[in-house]
Amino acid sequence: MQTVRAPATSANLGSGFDVFGLALESPADVVRVERAAETTITVTGVGSTYIPEDPKSNTVGAVADALDAPARIHIDKGVRPSSGLGSSAASAAGAAVALNALYDLEYTREELVSVAAEGEALVSGVAHADNVAPSLLGGFTIVTDEGITQVDASLSLVACLPEIVVSTRDARGVVPSSVSLADVTETVGNAATLAVGMARDDPALVGQGMDDPIVTPRRADLIDGYDGVRTAALETGATGVTVSGAGPAVLAVCRADDRRAVAGAMIDAFDEADVESRAYQTRIGSGAILYE
Structure with missing residues (x-):
């Protein structure tokens, strides 16, 4: 048997x-995971019924x-499905690391990114790796067709999750098919700016670089x-919110030092909108951990 803890992630930023x-x-x-003649899956934890x-x-x-x-695969969900926190990516990344160890396949973590991304395609329709890469590698990641750049940043974060559902497919459906040159330049x-801020562990620069006029305003309308x-x-x-x-x-x-106050303010603001929520006071962390 092999056991892996795979973290939640935040993509796009x-x-x-x-x-x-x-x-x-x-x-x-x-x-x-345990070896078996054919694959079976059981799921427990938050949102497992779905x-x-x-x-x-x-x-x-x-x-x-x-x-x-x-393999016989058991997933204990700590990351709620349809949360925007990489729920499917965490499961896919965890399974990739666990199965790689179980069968002594000797893939590198970087090579497992494309494997785990195939699992993501079942959810979003596209085998993109912006969630599975950080879940496998940890830190801050930049995923392009040329490869993956990883930075061991260590910033404090609050992830506030409201009790509403936005499906990945719906969220991708509101992304505009064309944009202005001015918006692209901005x-x-x-x-x-955000990438430099991550390299410097500078929350002010990262926050400044999180704004975008293209995708976020349209997805924000769904929340x-x-x-x-x-x-x-x-x-x-x-210093930044998205x-x-x-x-x-x-x-x-x-x-x-501001993390507790920020978390409380976000929960209170959702309450004012008659939306229940919970806040994770967290930080940028490591990738999937294999327990020997």
């Missing part, structure tokens, strides 16, 4: 649509198939109370 991602210290999924156990419909089944590594400048939550977080000390991945989670970057 505003200006880095389908490119930027980071691993969260918490929450996380735990995936356990996750299919048929290997043909589960991200983990796609990973087992891609690795030709049949977004590129912000993305560059009841978003504008109030963003304003409350910024007024309490957050939609986490496809949403509905809202991600705030802050200094460690």
